[in-house]
Amino acid sequence: VFTRLREHQSGVAAYSSVLALWLARGQCWQYGDHRTAPESRLVAANLNLDGAEMKRSEGSQYYISRKRKLLRNDEKWLLRIRGSLIKRYGEAFADEILPNVREELGKTLAEAPYIGGGRNVWTPVIISAVKLIAFHRVMRTNGKTVEETADVVCEATEDFYSSYSSLRLWALRKLLFSAPARWYFKRQALRSQKREYEDDWVLDFESGKGEDFVVRFEMHECGECNFYKAQGVEELSRYCNFFDVLTSQHLGLGLVMDSHLGSGDKRCVFRFKQGRQTEVPPNLKSFIAAR
Helix, strand or coil: CHHHHHHHCCCCCHHHCHHHHHHCCCCEECCEECCHHHHHHHHHHHCCCCHHHHHHHHHHHHHHCCHHHHHHHHHHHHHHHHHHHHHHHCHHHHHHHHHHHHHHHHHHHCCCCCCCHHHCCCHHHHHHHHHHHHHHHHHHHCCCCHHHHHHHHHHHHHHHHHCCCHHHHHHHHHHHCCHHHHHHHHHHHHHHCCCCCCCCCEEEEEECCHHHCCEEEEEEECHHHHHHHHCCCHHHHHHCCHHHHHHHHHHCCCCEEEECHHHCCCCEEEEECCCCCCCCCHHHCCCCCCC
């Protein structure tokens, strides 16, 4: 179920993939097996690369070895994007730009930063950001604004969640608030604080107990925003939290965002409480209705 979520969608919502990673005990991921990373380290050592160059070599090996599968998954996402484009701009426009989006996907994937591969729960967010970057570049070339890009992607995400039964959404909510998920997030937060990869997230994680149980993420650095900036599409950062909000609405995660790096704040603070109404932050009210 979690693999399906990340196959089709884009955005910053790593919480929608954590249990898939945990259940696989860190060995496998929908994008491939992270055990190729030691192999790429061996190659880098043989080439006498320094630390930074070694990480770039790892990244190249990681994404290139998965390119075919990643692009195949992108086709499923593009089908929903096409439907949203047709509603707004007509079939001719959709069919005109989608081949360019496919071409841009391959180029952008080759430049994606390596942050640990399958060992890092945020890697799927980087891969999802590749889709947004590629799509927005083509939209921008065709005279569309970042707001129009966000609007199209938000509707495609709504369409994705509408295909899920209420039972499946309930099960996802229960899993995402489970003890294994909280344990895994805590572990990932501690790993991030080692700053092993310069393009990675850096965060703190807390969870409460009892009736006031709240799961809280505090992001000090955001790998997704950094990636957008490096790719010259920093304007996407303003709306990078759309997937978090839509996921929270459909699953009943009760997200409240106290601050958002992409909106100019010094950090991102996400607070989740099961069953609470999700608050739509100001930057997304033009695209997402309150519910």
